[in-house]
Amino acid sequence: MKAVACVAMLAPLCAGAQPPRDYPVKPVPFTAVHLHDEFWAPRIETNRTVTIPFAFRKDEDTGRVDNFIRAAKALRGEPFENHKYPPYPFDDTDVYKVIEGASYTLSVHPDPQLEAYVGGLIEKIAAAQEPDGYLYTARTIDPAHPHPWSGRERWILEGVNSHELYDLGHLYEAAVAHYQATQNRALLDIALRTANLLDQTFGPGKRSIWPGHQIVEMGLAKLYRVTGDPRYLSLARFMLDARGPDSGEQGAGNPYVEAHQKVVDQTEAVTGGHAVRAMYMYSGMADVAALTGDSAYVNALDKIWENVAGKKLHITGGVGARAEGEAFGDNYELPNMSAYNETCAAVGNDYWNHRMFLLHADAKYIDVMERTLYNGLISGVSLDGTTFFYENPLEATGLASKDQRSPWFGVACCPGNITRFMASVPGYVYAQRDDALWVNLYVAGSAEIKLDNGRMVNVTEETRYPWDGAVRIAINPDEAARLTVHVRIPGWARNQPVASDLYRFVDGASEPVTLRVNGKPVPVDTDKGYVALTRTWRKGDTIELHLPMPVRRVAANERVAADRGRVAIERGPIVYAAEWPDNPQGQVRNLMLPDRAALTAEFKPALLKGVTVVKGQAMALAYDAQGKIAKTAQEFTAIPYYAWANRGRGPMMVWFPVDEAHAKPRPYPTAATTATVTVSGQSRRNPRTINAGEEPAASSDPSSYFDWWPAKGTAEWVEFAFEKPATVSECQLYWFDDTGRGEVRVPAAWRLLYKDGDAWKPVAAREAYGVAKDAYNRVTFPPVATSGLRLEIGMQPNWSAGIQQWKVK
Numbered sequence: 010m011k012a013v014a015c016v017a018m019l020a021p022l023c024a025g026a027q028p029p030r031d032y033p034v035k036p037v038p039f040t041a042v043h044l045h046d047e048f049w050a051p052r053i054e055t056n057r058t059v060t061i062p063f064a065f066r067k068d069e070d071t072g073r074v075d076n077f078i079r080a081a082k083a084l085r086g087e088p089f090e091n092h093k094y095p096p097y098p099f100d101d102t103d104v105y106k107v108i109e110g111a112s113y114t115l116s117v118h119p120d121p122q123l124e125a126y127v128g129g130l131i132e133k134i135a136a137a138q139e140p141d142g143y144l145y146t147a148r149t150i151d152p153a154h155p156h157p158w159s160g161r162e163r164w165i166l167e168g169v170n171s172h173e174l175y176d177l178g179h180l181y182e183a184a185v186a187h188y189q190a191t192q193n194r195a196l197l198d199i200a201l202r203t204a205n206l207l208d209q210t211f212g213p214g215k216r217s218i219w220p221g222h223q224i225v226e227m228g229l230a231k232l233y234r235v236t237g238d239p240r241y242l243s244l245a246r247f248m249l250d251a252r253g254p255d256s257g258e259q260g261a262g263n264p265y266v267e268a269h270q271k272v273v274d275q276t277e278a279v280t281g282g283h284a285v286r287a288m289y290m291y292s293g294m295a296d297v298a299a300l301t302g303d304s305a306y307v308n309a310l311d312k313i314w315e316n317v318a319g320k321k322l323h324i325t326g327g328v329g330a331r332a333e334g335e336a337f338g339d340n341y342e343l344p345n346m347s348a349y350n351e352t353c354a355a356v357g358n359d360y361w362n363h364r365m366f367l368l369h370a371d372a373k374y375i376d377v378m379e380r381t382l383y384n385g386l387i388s389g390v391s392l393d394g395t396t397f398f399y400e401n402p403l404e405a406t407g408l409a410s411k412d413q414r415s416p417w418f419g420v421a422c423c424p425g426n427i428t429r430f431m432a433s434v435p436g437y438v439y440a441q442r443d444d445a446l447w448v449n450l451y452v453a454g455s456a457e458i459k460l461d462n463g464r465m466v467n468v469t470e471e472t473r474y475p476w477d478g479a480v481r482i483a484i485n486p487d488e489a490a491r492l493t494v495h496v497r498i499p500g501w502a503r504n505q506p507v508a509s510d511l512y513r514f515v516d517g518a519s520e521p522v523t524l525r526v527n528g529k530p531v532p533v534d535t536d537k538g539y540v541a542l543t544r545t546w547r548k549g550d551t552i553e554l555h556l557p558m559p560v561r562r563v564a565a566n567e568r569v570a571a572d573r574g575r576v577a578i579e580r581g582p583i584v585y586a587a588e589w590p591d592n593p594q595g596q597v598r599n600l601m602l603p604d605r606a607a608l609t610a611e612f613k614p615a616l617l618k619g620v621t622v623v624k625g626q627a628m629a630l631a632y633d634a635q636g637k638i639a640k641t642a643q644e645f646t647a648i649p650y651y652a653w654a655n656r657g658r659g660p661m662m663v664w665f666p667v668d669e670a671h672a673k674p675r676p677y678p679t680a681a682t683t684a685t686v687t688v689s690g691q692s693r694r695n696p697r698t699i700n701a702g703e704e705p706a707a708s709s710d711p712s713s714y715f716d717w718w719p720a721k722g723t724a725e726w727v728e729f730a731f732e733k734p735a736t737v738s739e740c741q742l743y744w745f746d747d748t749g750r751g752e753v754r755v756p757a758a759w760r761l762l763y764k765d766g767d768a769w770k771p772v773a774a775r776e777a778y779g780v781a782k783d784a785y786n787r788v789t790f791p792p793v794a795t796s797g798l799r800l801e802i803g804m805q806p807n808w809s810a811g812i813q814q815w816k817v818k
């Protein structure tokens with residue numbers, strides 16, 4: 010096996026003809042870029058040696074590989090052990106994605122054992138393919154009883170939920186990667202058989218169906234590049250153009266699958282639109298635009314990008330603010346604790362922004378790509394490579410199960426996406442066209458770059474980026490040649506976090522960026538975010554770039570309600586978070602960071618595999634017994650956001666209040682806040698949220714709540730066991746109710762009891778037991794001395810119930 014110099018993201022067929030038209034700028038393939046830095050190289054190695062084998066094992070242990078074996082048995086008419094359909098119709102993709110990641114590592118790191126294992130998987134996949142090319146284990150295993158999302162016949166529920174085309178999209182990405190890594194056609198041939206079936210089935214004069222979950226568009230573009238067969242490009246384009254409100258297919262008009270408008274008419278990441286689907290669709294549109302020259306796609310993408318970068322992008326680069334529908338929220342709806350920011354959406358955001366750069370040669374896209382890459386994307390995997398985040402919130406109580414990384418998920422899209430993305434990171438560093446070169450990311454390493462004009466240029470970078478902004482770049486052409494080297498000056502070094510008015514630095518200008526060529530200063534005049542250095546380059550020529558990296562405060566647009574009166578901390582490309590292990594009493598969410606507080610940076614080689622931390626003096630706020638706010642100055646330490654939740658579960662915060670009005674003082678400990686909470690039933694939610702002192706913004710506030718869902722119409726209870734007996738005379742209940750998005754409503758009735766010896770006795774309530782939404786429901790009663798309280802609630806028929814907060818006086 011010989012590594013082939015192909016690119017992960019674009020994958021031109023090395024041995025075949027280039028398509029007649031493609032992106033105006035081309036990435037330098039990851040196989041030509043060798044990183045030996047302290048930041049990425051160890052991560053890529055952990056991905057290769059730990060995460061990829063781990064994810065394959067999980068694919069085996071969770072039956073995802075067995076699904077192919079069961080489908081093959083069904084095709085041969087052999088009995089299979091049970092009639093259970095696969096848990097989800099998209100589970101095939103988890104195998105494909107890890108094959109893709111493994112193939113990328115094989116491209117640069119021969120490993121006969123891994124190659125043989127992948128070969129075995131491909132044989133299992135081949136055996137599960139139906140004679141006409143159809144490949145979808147969720148149906149083939151038992152066509153008479155397919156998974157209910159799949160529909161009775163092929164494709165009929167594709168526009169909604171069946172994921173038949175989604176599975177194939179991931180198959181195509183894996184197949185092209187595997188072919189390019191090994192020159193073995195086995196998986197590619199499987200993929201081409203499915204693509205030929207699609208070509209026979211869909212298109213003008215045939216069936217008009219578009220993917221309910223996008224990605225087949227990107228996959229087909231890769232098949233086109235690798236084979237040169239124009240049918241695959243036509244099909245990719247057809248599947249984009251078929252999407253919309255008028256097709257009459259299931260899902261037509263549905264914003265959740267971005268079918269509310271024709272794709273060329275779309276102007277925003279629509280509210281309620283599934284974020285991962287959107288990112289893959291925009292990436293596919295960019296591919297088809299590049300390959301066809303169709304400017305209508307580009308015009309739509311430009312508008313959509315302005316909307317996302319201007320109104321729907323978290324400071325970490327995360328997208329898809331809402332858990333409900335894993336979707337984009339409204340403009341400026343960028344919550345912190347409830348931010349969803351799926352890891353897959355971050356991966357997709359980088360796929361998309363990289364493609365936008367290749368279309369426009371503008372560094373504003375690399376600014377978003379870099380922000381996502383160093384923050385909200387790699388936060389999705391633990392430092393040891395074995396646990397993952399599906400959601401990437403910007404604030405945590407530490408009480409929710411999502412505040413802890415998980416080794417796997419029922420829906421396991423994110424770990425597989427990490428395996429394939431991490432393996433291809435070197436492909437994002439450089440790009441080229443004719444006699445021009447773009448240096449987009451600063452990573453120590455070397456690259457052998459073949460320009461379109463046939464010249465070879467060796468480029469080496471020496472830097473400690475992202476911890477240090479000094480970068481030394483050596484340009485070594487094979488012979489002296491006139492070239493333009495575009496040196497990216499990151500937005501964060503030009504006082505512009507993102508090219509929009511969504512975020513701004515609030516602490517004045519940083520010291521200026523300096524640039525030297527062979528020791529001589531060069532003016533830092535940027536065009537589209539680059540300094541273009543056009544000259545005759547000779548072996549040994551060097552560029553020295555100095556990007557000052559002070560600790561900086563960032564504020565969000567005032568329209569972002571969640572960030573008002575708050576600042577985030579950045580240094581270079583890194584966004585910071587305060588986490589419990591580094592701060593007194595494990596508390597961070599009661600901190601306030603006044604504007605005058607000086608912040609300093611310090612590299613800690615032994616912490617979290619080596620990070621620069623930010624330190625300073627903050628104020629810790631707490632309520633005293635009289636209900637007044639007490640302020641205490643204390644040392645404050647922040648770590649890179651991506652590294653949080655590697656030391657257990659606890660509070661975390663990215664946006665720091667700058668004044669008392671926006672701070673969240675720690676609640677004064679009361680009998681209730683220190684009580685042990687127990688609840689009836691089998692809820693997956695942590696009952697500790699009930700008395701944690703979080704003030705809800707509304708009954709529907711998704712930040713921190715308890716509910717009994719999916720139980721409905723039942724009688725339930727909550728008990729507080731006090732640390733020591735207390736005299737109480739008042740309770741306040743704030744009910745959780747997710748009308749409009751879930752199945753939880755205020756209860757039908759409730760009452761309060763206190764513990765008298767071993768018996769529970771009702772209190773003599775003076776008021777009715779209220780069930781008002783968006784407010785505390787207060788009940789007073791004659792004082793009782795007791796060791797505990799019990800709340801009994803009866804749900805409304807067919808609805809569940811839940812509690813935001815229960816206070817006791």
Ligand SMILES: [Zn+2]
Nearest residue numbers: 351353422423
């Ligand atoms: Zn995911």
